[in-house]
Amino acid sequence: MTSTTVIDVDRLNLSYGGFHAVKDLSFQVRKGELYALLGTNGAGKTSTLETVEGHRVADSGTVRVFGRSPRERRAVRSRMGIMLQESGFSPDLTVKESVALIGALSRRDDAVERVLDIVDLKRKSDTKVSQLSGGEKRRLDFATAVYGRPELIFLDEPTTGLDIQSRDALWQAVDKLREDGSTVVLTTHYLEEAQQHADRIGLMHKGTFHQEGTVSELTRTLPATIRFSLATSAPAPLPLLADGDGDGKMFLIETFDLPQDLYILLGWAHANGVELRDLEAGPTRLDDVFRAISSD
Numbered sequence: 001m002t003s004t005t006v007i008d009v010d011r012l013n014l015s016y017g018g019f020h021a022v023k024d025l026s027f028q029v030r031k032g033e034l035y036a037l038l039g040t041n042g043a044g045k046t047s048t049l050e051t052v053e054g055h056r057v058a059d060s061g062t063v064r065v066f067g068r069s070p071r072e073r074r075a076v077r078s079r080m081g082i083m084l085q086e087s088g089f090s091p092d093l094t095v096k097e098s099v100a101l102i103g104a105l106s107r108r109d110d111a112v113e114r115v116l117d118i119v120d121l122k123r124k125s126d127t128k129v130s131q132l133s134g135g136e137k138r139r140l141d142f143a144t145a146v147y148g149r150p151e152l153i154f155l156d157e158p159t160t161g162l163d164i165q166s167r168d169a170l171w172q173a174v175d176k177l178r179e180d181g182s183t184v185v186l187t188t189h190y191l192e193e194a195q196q197h198a199d200r201i202g203l204m205h206k207g208t209f210h211q212e213g214t215v216s217e218l219t220r221t222l223p224a225t226i227r228f229s230l231a232t233s234a235p236a237p238l239p240l241l242a243d244g245d246g247d248g249k250m251f252l253i254e255t256f257d258l259p260q261d262l263y264i265l266l267g268w269a270h271a272n273g274v275e276l277r278d279l280e281a282g283p284t285r286l287d288d289v290f291r292a293i294s295s296d
């Protein structure tokens with residue numbers, strides 16, 4: 001563990017009765033990183049995060065947050081902002097009262113108006129929680145992560161139920177928090193958001209990491225694809241190994257060097273006067289990595 005390590009999980013094990021939900025899991029999150037903990041349903045993400053947040057006790061292994069046990073609530077909790085899947089604000093409180101309550105509970109300093117502005121709920125300040133829409137409730141949940149600019153922020157499926165504008169606004173706010181030095185741990189099933197925003201990803205499956213690394217480290221394990229069709233049969237043999245669709249007109253090329261193979265294919269088409277119809281060159285996406293592990 002170095003001075004820049006914010007979270008240090010070492011050989012964590014968690015069980016429910018006889019069911020071993022998290023198995024010897026180790027990872028670290030460094031200061032300023034956005035670390036995405038992703039995985040298949042039931043992989044153990046929530047159980048792991050609950051332990052890191054100090055809500056659950058490990059069966060074995062150690063968890064350190066800012067170098068201390070997350071169970072040391074006073075020392076550690078005031079430095080964390082946790083946006084749960086549902087915060088459970090009292091339905092009878094107004095939005096403004098709920099945000100003020102976050103301040104009181106977190107013991108962090110901030111101005112309620114500033115937080116309302118960031119989560120775009122100023123116009124709803126005096127509205128009761130029970131009268132908010134699903135997306136507005138989600139933005140109120142986000143206030144728990146924003147209030148007092150916590151050093152460590154947990155975002156548990158933060159954009160579920162948000163429209164595209166609210167999503168963009170949330171990610172802008174997260175970017176701003178990161179500029180101010182916050183470290184972020186994200187879980188989400190929206191893989192394109194993780195692909196776009198995460199520095200590193202821990203990909204869980206059946207209680208352990210299937211892979212861990214940057215987006216490019218994860219996606220480089222699978223080939224990218226080039227797809228096209230030909231209007232007529234090819235006048236010369238294709239320059240690359242391709243799968244056809246049976247009638248010889250649709251082709252799929254799998255490649256670990258997309259720019260190079262695209263260059264070769266376009267050069268071949270040009271030299272032979274061939275029209276490549278419906279040409280699509282797609283880099284490997286996290287979805288592809290996911291599909292590969294889900295079929296294990």
Ligand SMILES: Nc1ncnc2c1ncn2[C@@H]1O[C@H](COP(=O)(O)OP(=O)(O)OP(=O)(O)O)[C@@H](O)[C@H]1O
Pocket residue numbers: 016019021039040041042043044045046047048
């Ligand atoms: N209180 C509990 N009692 C028994 N089993 C549990 C309990 N909580 C979780 N589990 C089991 O532990 C495993 C991991 O659950 P967990 O909620 O950590 O997964 P997850 O990765 O967050 O899943 P999801 O993406 O579906 O939310 C699952 O198989 C789940 O059924």
